[in-house]
Amino acid sequence: MVPTRSEFIHQGLPGKVAFYVLILASTAYAAWRFWQRVQTWRQGKPVTWKQDWIGNVTRYIVAQRKVRASRPKSGAPMHLLIFYGFVALLIATTLLAVNSYSPFKFHQGTYYLVYEATFDSLGLLLVIGVVWALARRHGFRPSVVSHEWKDLWALYLLLALGITGYVVEAARIANDPKPWDHVSWVGNAIAQLLPTVSDGAYVGIWWFHSILVMAFIVGLPHMKLKHIVVAIPTAAGVPARPMGHLEPISMEEVEKTGQIGVAEAKDFSRWHLMSVDACMECGRCTEVCPANGVGKILNPKRVAQDVLAASQTGANVPSAISEEALWACTTCNACVEACPVLIRHVDLIVDARRNLVAEGKLSGTAAVMLRQTGSTGHAWGAARGTREEWMKGQEVPLAKDKKEFDTLFWVGCAGATDPGAVKTTKAVAELMRQAGVDYACLGNEEQCTGDSARRVGDEFLFQEMAAQNVATFSKYQFKRIVTPCPHCFNTLKNEYGDFGGEYEVVHHSQLIAELIDEGKLKPAQAQEGGVTYHDPCYLGRVNNESDAPRKALGEETRLNDYSDAIQREVLDGNRKNITEPENYGKKTLCCGAGGGRMWMEEEPNQRPANRRAEELIATGAKTVALGCPFCRIMLDASVKQVGGDEINLVDLAEMVRDANK
Template identity: 45%
Template structure:
């Protein structure tokens, strides 16, 4: 019986000493080529502005575990995700296994024997098979089922062929080694794939011939390994290096927060945004090289879906090509209409497996366009009106409380001891349709006995539209003014029916000293229902669905409160849309697009309305004044939409209250 404790194998069996020298020299040379090319890319990144990197090692480690090792954003029910899991796990395990073998060979203690060796052989074979299957599936997908959004070029076939050849030759080397060394069956069975090849294909080959074939296969495998190292920087495999670097280094901040411009830097440099590639920071330039062109961002983009001239993937790739070619002016590569098409819904950012900040790239280039005066029409007028009238609608601030006529709404002046400040927002203050949301919210707060107040004429635009469009100076002016007002009124808690105001007050005002406990009205209403201070009776029996606002669900992660308010859990007539919760689909109003003109065929709200109608719903609930308007217009322009009512959750909840 075989002594399993002595089970092992030679690391360089059948390889002459001089061949080992040649092998190590070849591998060292290929790694040198790899390092040289990576350094060349790093020098391109260094042309950017200093900074931009996350410096907290705890953030690095958490992200690398979640997004690099656990592949958090790759998991989904698709062929692409499955084959990537096979490729990734196979490559990682085979790389670790090869490294352990090298340590055992050159280290002070040879541990490659006994039970460890047997488990090692089985593990390497299992993951080697996974790696080969992943390669074959990737080839099949690219040949027969390649999504339009998936990047593809001739080098992809070279890479997949190289990886497949590495897997196949690895097993061939194993089988030939087992044949000429005549490994005992009890040990051979642990190298299951090599053993199967050996007993089915190599039985008739003599030992000398097997040694010659082994040497040939070993050198072929070694040359393929060297070729892989040397060509990593010029093919899609580069993301194996740059992907984890970007995952670790992207600065940690809430998804809905843009980086503020520092006025002193603007005065020194004259830059208000990114005009030349070197105006991006170094981390952003690194992020361009981390893209593997998987197309997830493009698949999620509402602008791409409606035929607008924007693909988040193309923006990254075009900027990367510009960097590689030594170009400077980003606007010669990325056209103005491409930048204006973005709704800044953050879907691309949420989908990216390596955490590329597409929205940051677009925002920085938009700021330059604003600085150059390259915005005209309704959006330019909206910015002008924010500056002159403190709201994008161009209405006098004296009309801020017109929506509250007859409701006896308390103000911060009349009720200085308020607990909650109701931040109404510009839409609910001036837009006739959204004003109904403000009235419904106030009635619910009054009915539930909430101690609240509004600022009235003291409230001005948060500046969110200005910041998203690219006018950072105007945003900061509004932010500083509002922070002063909120400080003077000693505001601690804020509730608002607008997700955009909510995001700005919660995530961006802290940049200017404004720290508050901010809630969206859905959260407070859900708390009041849970406390029994508001009723949530049964619906009218009609089918209902919910459109999650991007800046509430995706950006700030709030999906439960909206459903609690409309009683979704206990309503058999409630139907979710396919894209819901944090994976919601944009209405088309974000990023300042509310004030842009667009052809009916390119309206995002039409696509979203079609999705809502397909659920069979007769009521579409939402929780954002912009979504309310866009979806109302979308339903009006969609067949079957005339049968669907679009309501804010506050309006819906108010209609279910039992009269006192």
């Protein structure tokens, strides 16, 4: 006897016909519902970026890269079990269908035995994963995970599918045992618990399972589980541009539409509308949001849901999200980094801000910053001609004198005038001098990059600053730009290319790391009381640079490469000179200054920087090494507010300079 099993056991033609009619009807219904969703996405603007469909699907769907990289406490292992279990059952069903409806008949012999043993085992992944998810919802549900009956219904339906699948198998074995049944070890074990199953009882159990499958298909477009379908094209079409690169808007576009930014959902791209439809309300984005973490109204999960609702109802987007929530965002990208379905919340928020700014709805200190940037070319409004004051008493070469040099030292607004940031600027200049780097500064020719203006929502002020700076750069011959400001670094590196300014740009920590490798500098020395390091969002997360600052502090790490939590844990044990805070590297916690928040009023009990200061102080280290002038300004105020008077905030460049005196 050749091992195999037949289909539609004990069922005649009427049973077969009824099954095909019902399964086709339920599939057609689901397809129609999904098509309606596609029509909602199609009201958006056509996608303009290049898409790496195969690479993205391999990375984000097959390898589940985003899910694996998320925090274990957010349920990553649970999701992996459900996903791979579900995919295994889908493959098993597809193989069965190919065998049934094609001329190729292979469901027998050794293949059949391997098939049964493999998929009988893999089906357990789904059952275990769903039980885990249910336990999480009923027992230890993180506050950010919603608790709606629809979610529970979906989970119970999945569980019922998994369990009844095994029960059908067990009933078949109990009804008509075969010598090879032991390979279907789970079904066989259940069969041992069953009494004799009559033909009629088997058919009843089979139909019960089939109706559950149909209910699942019909319900899929209405449940959060729809992300199983929608996440695939979302991942495939995700913008190739880096996280820190905002899509520019052109004057032609504005002239054509008569509008700046997003007022209605149709002003977003089709991809952005599709992506919010993939949101399964897991809450990972909200869990890591620094604004939400200090009790602000901003909730990135809600942002995605509000944009989705606006796409379905035609509501005004800034009102649907709420203006207060929109202004609360620091554009730290923690939500973007955490989102398993690759939603770009920062694009959604900045696009809506652009419309608010154009409508004159920004007031207060952030509006003053925009005026200052436009009138003085300095975000804090320092008068023109004051950007060279920090150079007094030092030999700092100017670009206008040298004309040609290797490295352009971009100081930044804070680096030129803020007393704390000026210490960093001087240290970087001194290190470059000491290491023999051929560099020059723009001095009074430098102007704000426009980063904060852009992220507040004043796109055309940003473009004006970018055009002026690119024109200044074009006067000189240099190989690369170095800057101690991660915000300038991000904008110059990722965004100026859209305005004719393609440059090699490095953060000062990267230059220092390079000079250490070349033996021209020594890393920072250990400090009495210990050292911790605060990763700036626009360096560690947005530009994936966590190793260079640590090298400057005497640590060899591979954080830039880590792709999951496990590797991170291994690396944790290897630090010699620094103690990591709870959130570091890509998962760093924002100081609250990005996205123009530096210039917005903050309730004392709602300062993200206070929360970060508490985390840094909790390491026990007395020195906090920094790599960003914005973080320095924010944390300087906060460490004092949370009682860390004895904490020494110092840029890593100053520490390296002291080690090389």
